[in-house]
Amino acid sequence: MFSRVFSAGISGIDACLVCVEADISGGLPQFHMVGLLSSEVKEAKERVIRALSNSGIELPARKITVNLSPAGIRKQGSGFDLPIAVSILTAMGIIREEAAAGRLFVGEMSLDGQINKVNGILPIAMKAKEEGIHSLIVPKENAFEGAVIDGIRIFGVSGLGELIRGLNEGTLTETEHISLEQELAAAYEAGNLDFLDIKGQEKAKRATEVAVAGFHNLLYIGPPGSGKSMLSKRIPSILNRLDVEECLEISKIYSVMGLLEKDTLVLGRPFRSPHHSITATALIGGNGNPRPGEITLAHKGVLFLDEAAEFKKDVIEMLRQPLEDKQIVISRLNRNVVFPADFMLVMAMNPCPCGYFPDKRCSCTMSEVNRYHNRIRGPVLDRIDVCTGTSRLAPEELEQRDGTGSVQMRERIDLARKIQEERFAGYGIRFNSQMSRSQIEQYCPLEEGDRKLLDKAYARYHMTARGYYKVLKVARTIADLEGSQMIRREHILEAIGYRNLHEI
Ligand SMILES: [Zn+2]
Incomplete structure (x- = not known):
């Protein structure tokens, strides 16, 4: 038998x-x-x-x-x-x-x-x-x-x-087919976190919009309680809607990990926020029978590292390769396992150990402040394109009623995304942040006067070559947000404002 x-x-x-x-x-x-x-x-x-x-x-x-x-x-x-x-x-x-x-x-x-x-x-x-x-x-x-x-x-x-x-x-009951397209549309409409909930912080919201539009990695620096994690949690609300293919790709990961919620797939973009005590394996993936880490759970969404300076330096530096390759290869004796890891990196940190620098309440010495910033200097910080400050609200901001909301931000971002799609059709990339140097030369032409302005900033702020190209990429995104073919002076100035202060 x-x-x-x-x-x-x-x-x-x-x-x-x-x-x-x-x-x-x-x-x-x-x-x-x-x-x-x-x-x-x-x-x-x-x-x-x-x-x-x-x-x-x-x-x-x-x-x-x-x-x-x-x-x-x-x-x-x-x-x-x-x-x-x-x-x-x-x-x-x-x-x-x-x-x-x-x-x-x-x-x-x-x-x-x-x-x-x-x-x-x-x-x-x-x-x-x-x-x-x-x-x-x-x-x-x-x-x-x-x-x-x-x-x-x-x-x-x-x-x-x-x-x-x-x-x-022959009496088994067949489970009814679920239309993923409908579920995705409904989930997108029902999305509950909105930038409108955040009073003030218009500058940080704008930086967030720019970062999302060009898929630039983002760093918030500000004192405790200044809204860094509130801002980052709302990023999925301005990322584009998941399509069926992406939903299946992400849900597959969650299904293998046993992380799907009851009776539903992952219908929105992931937002993962691992604690700073995380191990390299839990962040990157691994172990005997390799399991995906946080970077793979953040695939097609946001990986948020709060208190970035508190992470172990060697753990954070493991992000370098996946940030470059958008995937992670885990080698085992007899085989390689590849996990996808195409995420937007968002980091947040206090300006100093006590959190109040440069306010007079700050009790840190200059060398303590430097040491603190040194903790995140390195290959991962190099991949942050947009850096912005957050501050505690002024009394008049608490009263503010008509701040920028996710809907308005999304409209501009959609426009910028469309322009990038057309620009990079056939190149195998989708966003300004992914441009190579030769693509930057091709797509970021400047007027003579504006070129001189950027060169001056380069010298004055002791920018690195990498920092210089980042400004151009971010300026390209800012121009795209308003549908401008040319990168104009105001776009460059705004981009210089987002340069990474830690690189100087
Ligand atoms: Zn301090």
Whole structure:
């Protein structure tokens, strides 16, 4: 008696197809499992035996062999419980062979035969579709993840008895398809944080708008309580709406990590704000079976480092490569795992250890202030294009009613984004911040007088060459925000105002 069903495992953030075979033959009663199994998968044997027994099914007193193939892929996770049970039940003739054939099964089982949720159903559903498998049996709690994929049928089940009956009688209930396009539109409309909630801080809001428009990395410097984290939390409200493809790309990561909220995918751009005590592995990703870190959870969204000077310097410096490559490659003995990491970096810090420099309340010495700033100097700070101060509100600002809101900011940003899309069509980049030096020369022409002005600033502020090009890139974005083809004097002056004071 032999049977075979499909299942799938997770490697990195992608799924791979796995075949689960069961063979029941003569010989001494025993239960063998083979196929490069991790300890979690080996434990499936005990769970499956108990779950079957508690569902009133006794295994025959014969030799049972279960094989998970291909043998070259290490099988991990608890999602193989269900396919192992189904393949045995099919070999025993309890489930009709044709009812299980061609379907993919994933799910963890508890000892009483309950089918529990597992991580990674979304990438598994995507992989199943790619492989031409159109029917998936998954834990009921995970069914919504597959229901967003067109062209496949998802059946959510919660218990073994229900599954056996449903398969044999053809009465499984199909989960209704979810239109992701509609969900995304609704979530975008319902977005609740708005820059309008922030009184005053018009200068910092403007800097934020410029940074978002050109996808420039951003640094806020200001005393405690001056709104740095309020500002950064509102950045997703002015980033463009997620499209279906991006939503699936991000949700796949959250699905593998088990971080999807109940019954919904990630419908808005991520905003991740790891604490400054974070380890390099938690930030970048890694460990034995590599798992994505915060930079990958921030993919297509914002990575916010509050109290940037408090992070360990070697941890922050690990951001250099992903900032450059928009992905992170984690090498393991026999393979490389690639995690996407295309995020906007936003950092915030106090101006000095006590937080009040240059106010007279500041109790720090000049060398303490310098040492504090030194903590973030280096390769990551080099990749910050826009730097802006935040200040505590003046009394009249507290009264202010008609500040800038997300809707107005988004209108200008949309215009700038459109211009950049046309400019860089075919170049493989999308934003001004990604321009190479030769592209800067090509797309940032200045009038003779304005060139001289910038050269003067370069000398006067002891700017680095990198700083000089940053000013040009940011000036390009500022011009784009008002639809101006030429970079004008006021654009350059504004960009010089955002230069990074720490680089001098
Ligand atoms: Zn101080």
